[in-house]
Amino acid sequence: MEKKAAEKRVQELHTLLNQYNYEYHVLDHPSVPDAEYDQLMRELTDIEAQYPDLVSPESPTQRVGGEILSAFNKVEHKIPMLSLGNAFNEADLRDFDRKVKQAVGDDVEYVCELKIDGLAISLHYENGLFIQGSTRGDGTIGEDITANLKTIRSIPLRISQPMTIEVRGEAYMPKKSFEKLNQQKEENGEEPFANPRNAAAGSLRQLDPRIAASRNLDIFLYAIGDFSETGATTHHDGLNLLEKLGFKVNKEREKCTSIEEVIQYVQKWVEKRPHLPYEIDGIVIKVNSFVQQSELGTTAKSPRWAIAYKFPAEEVVT
Numbered sequence: 001m002e003k004k005a006a007e008k009r010v011q012e013l014h015t016l017l018n019q020y021n022y023e024y025h026v027l028d029h030p031s032v033p034d035a036e037y038d039q040l041m042r043e044l045t046d047i048e049a050q051y052p053d054l055v056s057p058e059s060p061t062q063r064v065g066g067e068i069l070s071a072f073n074k075v076e077h078k079i080p081m082l083s084l085g086n087a088f089n090e091a092d093l094r095d096f097d098r099k100v101k102q103a104v105g106d107d108v109e110y111v112c113e114l115k116i117d118g119l120a121i122s123l124h125y126e127n128g129l130f131i132q133g134s135t136r137g138d139g140t141i142g143e144d145i146t147a148n149l150k151t152i153r154s155i156p157l158r159i160s161q162p163m164t165i166e167v168r169g170e171a172y173m174p175k176k177s178f179e180k181l182n183q184q185k186e187e188n189g190e191e192p193f194a195n196p197r198n199a200a201a202g203s204l205r206q207l208d209p210r211i212a213a214s215r216n217l218d219i220f221l222y223a224i225g226d227f228s229e230t231g232a233t234t235h236h237d238g239l240n241l242l243e244k245l246g247f248k249v250n251k252e253r254e255k256c257t258s259i260e261e262v263i264q265y266v267q268k269w270v271e272k273r274p275h276l277p278y279e280i281d282g283i284v285i286k287v288n289s290f291v292q293q294s295e296l297g298t299t300a301k302s303p304r305w306a307i308a309y310k311f312p313a314e315e316v317v318t
């Protein structure tokens, strides 16, 4: 194929393959059979082999990097990744609600979300292109694990708008992948992982991206570093924006107009938790309005406008 035609075909293949990848890994609703996806990937790989200068960082062929790193570089989070205050019972939730209302008045709406039991991650995009991904670390300094995060298929290599943003989420290992991995480890006489969170953390700390790629990790995104830049005025709208940009956002989120509704949501998920395909360790409750969030502000380590209801540790059936 001559160069001009190759350049055009590479762009077409990027668009097709990124769309099909999005449908399969984010929507869980593929529109083409795997064989067609694989055939297009082979076509792109062949053109890139013929014209190496047509390989770009956003190419789907670049998800599993080649080199094995010797260490991870440090990354400073421009906006610190805060932790959440905890609530352990209904009284703690009512206490949170009372404090919020003392500060912003009675007209408060909350958003409830499942608290994914994984590893807090920050993704940085420039003009729509995935540039860098890092761990939370101590909230200010994390580790650059971009190569490993690129292997997570639900992370878009380019988002639908040419935005420069920082998005935050939780990388996790689905329960089924965890069980399969531990079975393999036991068969190889290796020490199994204690839980999916440790397995996800251990997989993302691998210096060889091919190992991370083999671990079937996934991610839910739940915040933009600075939502105010996006024009969204509430957290719920912000989450819908993240979905429009092509990110995987957990669909169990719900707006609650009272702490009673929050308590009902918590009780619903105490029941439903064992049937989820991923581990959760609680419920995150956030004040929906960004104006009210900024009125409440943050302490040195956590926001006053959010709280994590922690489930009691699941009794381990021995």
Ligand SMILES: NC(=O)c1cc2c(N)ncc(C(N)=O)c2s1
Pocket: 082, 083, 084, 113, 114, 115, 116, 117, 118, 120, 170, 222, 284
């Ligand atoms: N440390 C934090 O701020 C958060 C941690 C988590 C988590 N593990 N899962 C979900 C959310 C969410 N949907 O907001 C948050 S927020």
